[in-house]
Amino acid sequence: MSVLEAPRAPVPPKPRNPRTVLAGWVAGAVVVAVHVIAWRATDISIADLVDGWQGMADFLAEAVPPDLSPGLLRESAEASLVTLWIGLLGTTLSVPLSLMLALLAARGTSPAGWIYQITRGLLSFLRAVPDVVFALIFVTAVGLGPFPGVLALVTHNVGVMGKLWAETLEDADPGPATALRSAGAGRIQVAAHALLPSVMPQMVGLLLYRFDVNVRSSLVLGLVGAGGIGFLINQSIQLFQFDQMLTHILVVLVLIIAVDRLSAVVRRRLAPAGAS
Amino acid sequence: MLRLTGLAVRYGDREILRGIDIEVAAGELLAVLGANGSGKSTLLRAAAGLDPVSRGSITVADRQRRTMDIALVFQKIHLVGRRSALDNVCAGALGRLPLRRSLTPALFPRDVREEAMACLDRVGLANRAHDRAGRLSGGQQQRVAIARALCQRAPVVLADEPVSALDPAAAEQVLALLAELAHGEGLAVLAVLHQPDLARRHADRIVGLRDGAVVLEGDPRQPVDGLYADREPEAVR
Ligand SMILES: Nc1ncnc2c1ncn2[C@@H]1O[C@H](COP(=O)(O)OP(=O)(O)OP(=O)(O)O)[C@@H](O)[C@H]1O
Numbered sequence: 430m431s432v433l434e435a436p437r438a439p440v441p442p443k444p445r446n447p448r449t450v451l452a453g454w455v456a457g458a459v460v461v462a463v464h465v466i467a468w469r470a471t472d473i474s475i476a477d478l479v480d481g482w483q484g485m486a487d488f489l490a491e492a493v494p495p496d497l498s499p500g501l502l503r504e505s506a507e508a509s510l511v512t513l514w515i516g517l518l519g520t521t522l523s524v525p526l527s528l529m530l531a532l533l534a535a536r537g538t539s540p541a542g543w544i545y546q547i548t549r550g551l552l553s554f555l556r557a558v559p560d561v562v563f564a565l566i567f568v569t570a571v572g573l574g575p576f577p578g579v580l581a582l583v584t585h586n587v588g589v590m591g592k593l594w595a596e597t598l599e600d601a602d603p604g605p606a607t608a609l610r611s612a613g614a615g616r617i618q619v620a621a622h623a624l625l626p627s628v629m630p631q632m633v634g635l636l637l638y639r640f641d642v643n644v645r646s647s648l649v650l651g652l653v654g655a656g657g658i659g660f661l662i663n664q665s666i667q668l669f670q671f672d673q674m675l676t677h678i679l680v681v682l683v684l685i686i687a688v689d690r691l692s693a694v695v696r697r698r699l700a701p702a703g704a705s
Numbered sequence: 706m707l708r709l710t711g712l713a714v715r716y717g718d719r720e721i722l723r724g725i726d727i728e729v730a731a732g733e734l735l736a737v738l739g740a741n742g743s744g745k746s747t748l749l750r751a752a753a754g755l756d757p758v759s760r761g762s763i764t765v766a767d768r769q770r771r772t773m774d775i776a777l778v779f780q781k782i783h784l785v786g787r788r789s790a791l792d793n794v795c796a797g798a799l800g801r802l803p804l805r806r807s808l809t810p811a812l813f814p815r816d817v818r819e820e821a822m823a824c825l826d827r828v829g830l831a832n833r834a835h836d837r838a839g840r841l842s843g844g845q846q847q848r849v850a851i852a853r854a855l856c857q858r859a860p861v862v863l864a865d866e867p868v869s870a871l872d873p874a875a876a877e878q879v880l881a882l883l884a885e886l887a888h889g890e891g892l893a894v895l896a897v898l899h900q901p902d903l904a905r906r907h908a909d910r911i912v913g914l915r916d917g918a919v920v921l922e923g924d925p926r927q928p929v930d931g932l933y934a935d936r937e938p939e940a941v942r
């Protein structure tokens with residue numbers, strides 16, 4: 430039988446529930462209304478943008494060409510490395526605490542309901558406070574430099590990674606865990622031998638993703654005095670050395686692309702191993 | 706050895722098991738037969754303490770059941786795919802290991818690893834000890850799961866459809882192994898089977914379940930058609 434002769438059947442009209450239709454219109458109206466409010470509250474003004482165009486052009490004219498003198502490049506590269514190290518330590522130093530809190534904040538592994546609730550609350554708090562705010566706090570506590578940057582990243586990252594890991598643990602196949610529990614294994618043993626090995630690739634993937642994000646965040650932390658290339662960018666803006674600023678930005682661009690590629694490659698390598 | 710008395714299990718307001726009495730003696734292989742949905746898996750899970758029991762008692766050697774007393778081989782196998790066959794078998798011993806000797810497989814005491822190796826050897830998989838469990842065939846995984854149960858050293862072994870994924874020759878081997886555990890080592894073995902023919906040849910006794918109740922019991926050579934006959938197929942219910 431050729432395709433043309435294939436049997437056909439009329440498609441009945443899709444039944445429309447008037448309440449779903451109404452709900453669709455209401456949802457649409459709400460979205461529009463919210464945008465109108467947001468537009469007003471943020472003082473969006475096309476006119477200001479047009480007026481300010483000249484200022485931006487001047488800014489760019491001064492920034493191009495970037496200052497490529499070897500001394501500055503060296504300084505920039507060194508500061509970029511510091512940014513990288515801040516991002517690295519901010520990620521790895523948060524691993525032990527993230528893991529502990531993730532285990533306490535995952536339904537399958539949390540010892541009690543109230544511990545689950547408290548841990549979830551703590552993680553939400555750490556996530557809700559931006560790392561820049563933590564950086565400002567730690568700068569006042571331990572002074573300017575990369576160290577408060579590391580502390581800020583660790584603190585915020587525990588909140589994010591703890592939650593991501595907890596959710597990964599909750600999504601793990603409960604079968605092997607049940608099997609070990611029925612063999613008399615305790616809570617920690619079940620986590621160590623059934624859950625963690627099953628979700629290890631996902632957890633490492635999330636860790637790399639956070640490393641990627643943290644390197645970029647540590648750049649911003651530099652702007653508030655927590656060391657690294659962000660600090661230099663801030664300095665060059667305040668001294669109106671826009672050509673130097675552009676140099677720093679280009680150098681850091683290279684760094685960020687490199688980290689991004691690296692973490693993508695590693696994550697891709699992990700993926701096939703995860704298929705078990 | 707294992708004694709279930711008046712065992713009842715409910716899910717919501719549905720009574721899945723309705724007062725089951727079953728005994729398995731040490732050295733005996735008991736086959737449990739029954740149609741899909743008759744409550745076989747529920748029976749095993751309840752006996753092993755995984756599902757709450759609404760009525761009845763479970764004793765092992767005339768004492769209240771402890772978790773370690775019963776080793777359960779699951780219908781869905783439940784191995785950790787990313788760990789080696791040997792590590793999976795070692796995990797059967799977790800219940801008797803202190804935490805500091807059991808946080809990673811590398812910490813397992815040598816005697817546990819050697820015992821696990823012997824268990825793998827019993828199921829004929831010594832040569833795959835270091836392969837990832839997830840890379841083994843379904844039948845091989847089933848045998849690893851049995852080895853894990855052996856490593857638990859429980860006097861009672863419950864196996865839920867241990868041969869449903871196996872080819873006829875492998876099924877024959879696994880049942881011979883279960884029979885040998887019962888007859889040779891004096892374990893009380895209960896296996897859920899869907900093949901009356903295998904039960905007839907290997908089991909010492911059979912129990913037939915229907916709608917959560919025991920409807921026949923005794924000689925494995927008796928006819929069991931009644932268990933599966935004139936039943937509304939589950940899908941249409
Ligand atoms: N967690 C659960 N919640 C509600 N009902 C359940 C649950 N587990 C099982 N049941 C019900 O209990 C009944 C018995 O299920 P069970 O898995 O014990 O059957 P079975 O005899 O093992 O079947 P099969 O041969 O298909 O493995 C089924 O009707 C099933 O729908």
Ligand SMILES: [Mg+2]
Pocket residue numbers: 745746747780865
């Ligand atoms: Mg079943």
